[in-house]
Amino acid sequence: MSVKQNVSLNKNKEPLTDTQLLMTITIIIFFVMYLLAVVLLQGGFLHAQQIFDLLNDNASLIIVSCGLTIVMIGGGIDISVGAVTSLVVMSCVLYLNNGGNIFVSILLALGIGLAFGAVHGFLISYLEIQPFIVTLAGMFFARGMTTILSVNPQKVEHEGFAAMQNAKIEIPWLGYVAKNGNLIPARMEPGVVVALLCVIVVFVLLQFMRLGRCFYAMGGNQQSALMLGINVKRTRFFSYVISGLLSGISGYVFMMHTGAGNATNAAGMEMNAIASSIIGGTLLTGGVGNVLGTFFGTMSLTTIKKIVVSSGLNDPWWQSITTGGMLCFFIILQSVVLKNREKRKHA
Amino acid sequence: MKNKKKFFNADLSQLAIPLIAIALLFIFNIFRDISFFSIGVTTNNDGNLVLTGNLISIINGASELAVLAMGMTLVTAACGGQDISVGAAAAIAGSVFVKVLKSSPSINGGTVILAFLCSCVVAIIFGSFNGSLVAVFKIQPMIATLILYTCGRSIAYWINGGATPTVESPIISAWGSYIPGIPVPTPVLIVIIVAILFKLVFRFTSLELLTQSVGINGSAARLNGINTTFIKLLSFIILGLCVAVAGSIGVSRLGLINHETLLLDVEMDAILAVAIGGNNLGGGKFKISGSIIGAYVIQMLTITLYAMKVSSTDVKAYKAIVIIILVVIGSPVVKSKFSKFMGQIRSKKIEASEKGAAKA
Numbered sequence: 001m002s003v004k005q006n007v008s009l010n011k012n013k014e015p016l017t018d019t020q021l022l023m024t025i026t027i028i029i030f031f032v033m034y035l036l037a038v039v040l041l042q043g044g045f046l047h048a049q050q051i052f053d054l055l056n057d058n059a060s061l062i063i064v065s066c067g068l069t070i071v072m073i074g075g076g077i078d079i080s081v082g083a084v085t086s087l088v089v090m091s092c093v094l095y096l097n098n099g100g101n102i103f104v105s106i107l108l109a110l111g112i113g114l115a116f117g118a119v120h121g122f123l124i125s126y127l128e129i130q131p132f133i134v135t136l137a138g139m140f141f142a143r144g145m146t147t148i149l150s151v152n153p154q155k156v157e158h159e160g161f162a163a164m165q166n167a168k169i170e171i172p173w174l175g176y177v178a179k180n181g182n183l184i185p186a187r188m189e190p191g192v193v194v195a196l197l198c199v200i201v202v203f204v205l206l207q208f209m210r211l212g213r214c215f216y217a218m219g220g221n222q223q224s225a226l227m228l229g230i231n232v233k234r235t236r237f238f239s240y241v242i243s244g245l246l247s248g249i250s251g252y253v254f255m256m257h258t259g260a261g262n263a264t265n266a267a268g269m270e271m272n273a274i275a276s277s278i279i280g281g282t283l284l285t286g287g288v289g290n291v292l293g294t295f296f297g298t299m300s301l302t303t304i305k306k307i308v309v310s311s312g313l314n315d316p317w318w319q320s321i322t323t324g325g326m327l328c329f330f331i332i333l334q335s336v337v338l339k340n341r342e343k344r345k346h347a
Numbered sequence: 348m349k350n351k352k353k354f355f356n357a358d359l360s361q362l363a364i365p366l367i368a369i370a371l372l373f374i375f376n377i378f379r380d381i382s383f384f385s386i387g388v389t390t391n392n393d394g395n396l397v398l399t400g401n402l403i404s405i406i407n408g409a410s411e412l413a414v415l416a417m418g419m420t421l422v423t424a425a426c427g428g429q430d431i432s433v434g435a436a437a438a439i440a441g442s443v444f445v446k447v448l449k450s451s452p453s454i455n456g457g458t459v460i461l462a463f464l465c466s467c468v469v470a471i472i473f474g475s476f477n478g479s480l481v482a483v484f485k486i487q488p489m490i491a492t493l494i495l496y497t498c499g500r501s502i503a504y505w506i507n508g509g510a511t512p513t514v515e516s517p518i519i520s521a522w523g524s525y526i527p528g529i530p531v532p533t534p535v536l537i538v539i540i541v542a543i544l545f546k547l548v549f550r551f552t553s554l555e556l557l558t559q560s561v562g563i564n565g566s567a568a569r570l571n572g573i574n575t576t577f578i579k580l581l582s583f584i585i586l587g588l589c590v591a592v593a594g595s596i597g598v599s600r601l602g603l604i605n606h607e608t609l610l611l612d613v614e615m616d617a618i619l620a621v622a623i624g625g626n627n628l629g630g631g632k633f634k635i636s637g638s639i640i641g642a643y644v645i646q647m648l649t650i651t652l653y654a655m656k657v658s659s660t661d662v663k664a665y666k667a668i669v670i671i672i673l674v675v676i677g678s679p680v681v682k683s684k685f686s687k688f689m690g691q692i693r694s695k696k697i698e699a700s701e702k703g704a705a706k707a
Contacts (some may be wrong), residue, residue: 077489123671127678130628132429132489136615137670144664151660263660275493284487315509317501324498331491335484 018341022281022334023293029330030300037307044310048174052188054302059191060085060254062298064269065276066202067246069294071131072277073206074239075219075286076124080135081247082269083142084116086262088251090146093261096158105161109252110245116142117244121237139270146263153262156255165259169193191253198246202291205242215239219286275323276301279330300326361625361632364677365640368623372647376654383654391525393517398530401650409646410534411437411593411610414541416620416638418582418589423621424562425582426481427630428488433590434613435499436473438606440466440594442506445514445604454516467591473499474587475580482579496614503606513603523599534596538639541592545635558582562630616645623673 016024038045055062064081071078088109095105116138123134156162168187175185206212214235217225226232254266280297282289301323308322376383386400415433422430447462448454473495480491526533549555560568561578569575597610622628623644624637648669652662675681 123675123678127675127680129674129678130622132618132628133622133670133674136619137667137674139615139667140663140670141667144661144667147658147660148664151658271493271496274490275497278490278493284490315505317505317509320501321498321505324494324501327497328494331480331486331494332484335486339485 018283018288018338019281019290019293021337021341022283022288023290023296025333025337026280026293026300026330027296030296030303033300033303033307037303037310041307041310047176048171048186049176049184050306052174052186052192054299054306055192055195056187056189056257058298058302059189059195059257060250060266061269061272061276061302062195062295063198063246063250063253065273065280065294065298066198066291067243067250068270068273069277069280069282069289069291070202070206070215071239071243072274072282072284073219073286073289074215074236075222076131076236076239077274077284078120078135078240078243079132079270079274080116080120080138080142081243081250081273082266082271083139083146084113084244084247085251085254085269086265086267087142087146087149088112088248089255089258089265090149090154090261090263092252092255093154093156094149096156096161097154100158102158102160102164106252109255110248113244113246113248113251114241115244116247117241118237120244121240124240125233125236143263146265150261151263153260155260162259164190165256189257191256194249194253198249199291199295202242202246206291211235211238216287219288221287272301275327278334279327281334283334361634362637362640364625364673365623365637365644367676368644368673369640369647372644372651376651379651380654383651388530393520393525393527395525395527396530397525397532401654403532405643405647405650406535407532408650409642410532410538411596412613412616412620412646413538413639413642414589414593414596415586415613415617416624416642417541417545417635418586419617419621420624420626420633420635420638421558421582422488422586423618423626423628424630424633425558425579426488427562427628428481429614429618429621429628430477430492430583430586431489431614431618432473432477432492432495432499433586433593433617434610435496435503436470436587436590437594437597437610437613438500438503438604439473439506440470440591441598441604441609442503442606443469444595444598445512446506448514448516448519449512454514454518456518459516459518459522463591463595466595467588470587470591470594471584472587474583474585474590478580478583481583482576500606503604503609507604507606511603511605514598515602519599519602523596523602534600537592537596541589542635542639549635554578554581559632563632617642619670620645623670625677 034045044050064085068078068081091112092105092109095108096102100108120131120134120138123129124131156165167190169190169192170185170187172183172185175183178184204212206215214225214230217228217230218232218235222232225235251266255261258265276297277289277294278284278297279300280290280293280295282294304322304326305319308319313322383401386398386402388396389399391397415437419430419433422428444462444466447465448458451458451461477488477492477495480486480494481488484491521527522533524532526536529536557568557573557578560571560573561575565575568578593610593613598604618628620641621638623641624634624639626633626637645666648666649662652665653659657665
């Protein structure tokens with residue numbers, strides 16, 4: 001798959017690139033799904049708070065998915081993100097409980113993430129080991145370290161952190177009036193701001209910066225990227241470092257949301273993140289993807305779960321079965337759309 | 348003649364990493380505690396003479412993994428990707444196995460075979476679902492199998508209506524542990540049978556050659572008249588059969604089906620076994636024997652760590668370190684640097700001996 005550049009020979013008829021097309025499909029389907037939920041189920045879906053709840057619960061997933069999108073655009077895979085998130089949560093909780101201060105705990109979170117990213121990047125790009133195996137080992141290591149640190153759930157008992165955790169951003173004009181006449185403002189956690197910032201930064205990085213364009217070139221065709229004079233090894237190294245760093249941030253956001261460390265934290269998050277990226281139109285083969293699509297992919301994934309719960313399918317298995325079904329739908333849709341495009345191009 | 352020798356070397360070098368790993372683990376255990384290798388004969392609850400010991404539990408415990416690794420090798424070779432849904436699919440196959448056994452009035456040889464066949468059919472259906480996504484829709488195997496990975500265990504839960512039923516029968520316990528009169532655990536025998544079946548299939552059909560050519564260059568294989576879609580689909584169907592076998596072993600071992608814990612995380616271990624076995628995860632040439640040895644390396648590592656009193660939750664961290672060391676040794680860059688280094692030493696030696704010869 002070659003890198004699609006916006007060659008504007010004919011400005012009026014500039015076709016959508018694969019990336020834009022897949023992202024547009026995702027965004028349209030997300031809005032259709034949400035509208036259907038509003039029409040059919042009403043209830044909570046009418047309030048803006050519903051969207052904020054989705055964001056509050058999934059801020060860390062959004063951050064992790066951003067990192068994964070970068071790695072996948074570069075043609076790699078990182079399945080350690082969930083485990084690193086869990087390790088960051090546990091180590092920060094233990095550090096804070098042993099009388100640490102908040103600033104250092106943030107540095108600790110970023111440091112752990114960076115360390116994992118750098119080791120993965122080094123092994124994958126400079127020693128040319130398969131990314132799946134390296135990040136699998138990273139996942140085992142992080143999960144193992146989490147249980148070595150503590151098998152039992154640990155709650156944060158730190159006054160400063162508790163204050164930070166309880167801080168909520170209130171938006172009165174998006175609130176709604178409760179039955180007793182009180183105005184209940186929409187509540188948003190600080191983690192959401194961090195997550196949205198991450199999305200914006202990654203978007204700018206991928207669209208407008210040299211490094212970001214190098215990721216696309218490398219994922220699209222490694223050989224031609226090399227011919228163009230891109231330092232492929234260093235670019236690949238940085239893709240894993242950024243993914244690691246974002247897992248570190250995600251760990252801190254996760255801790256701000258739950259306020260406790262647990263060995264099973266963020267279990268299965270890596271697969272959710274991969275699913276979000278795929279739904280958002282990122283291809284595992286590399287070179288195609290957009291972080292905005294990933295954002296809407298995460299939202300679609302979480303909205304469908306919410307819809308299943310609100311529509312009264314209470315048996316525990318329905319959530320993942322519908323998620324699987326949706327994933328199947330998206331994957332086949334993307335495959336068919338891309339196939340048709342290829343055909344039309346050749347015709 | 349020279350070509351033959353080279354081929355032999357290439358053949359061995361693929362098995363070098365897993366064999367070195369097993370040798371290192373043996374040496375480590377000899378120095379740590381020689382009694383690790385002791386094999387005893389005891390009488391179990393049913394009054395049979397059975398073999399016991401760490402080595403037996405390694406060979407026994409790796410059975411499901413070895414069976415899955417064999418199928419995974421084929422999928423990896425043909426499609427250049429891995430199936431991450433084998434654990435979930437095994438849970439489904441196990442659920443069907445138990446469901447059929449539970450719905451029959453009495454458990455005898457016939458019903459067990461029927462149940463096994465049913466679970467095979469279900470596993471093949473799910474395997475061909477994955478396979479058709481990969482082969483027909485041209486989706487990356489890992490993405491295609493992510494669907495079943497996400498919902499597989501829930502489907503298994505749904506099959507048994509949210510319960511974890513148990514089955515008790517001498518036939519089931521014979522399947523999962525020991526057949527009366529034979530001191531070797533049955534799962535080990537099953538692995539041997541599956542391995543022989545693979546060997547026979549490769550001996551009498553051209554499946555091995557076709558799979559490798561599809562994996563190395565799919566479009567070239569297609570232009571040469573190989574039905575690549577069918578070969579890819581077939582590899583997933585064979586993996587489905589392996590999944591059914593592994594699922595039935597896993598269920599019989601415990602005598603119950605727990606959709607959450609049956610063969611948990613086995614997909615990662617199976618992929619690891621394939622990689623440790625020296626197979627390229629990008630597809631192409633493969634060696635089933637490497638994957639089998641890889642499976643035993645993983646199990647031996649785990650049992651060694653258990654013997655060192657590492658708790659079961661912490662094992663993962665140590666396992667990761669060993670894996671990293673293994674893959675770093677096996678990485679192409681390190682290999683080429685090492686061979687260059689050896690070449691330098693050799694040339695220096697030759698120089699020195701030439702000098703010595705000149706002096707004399």
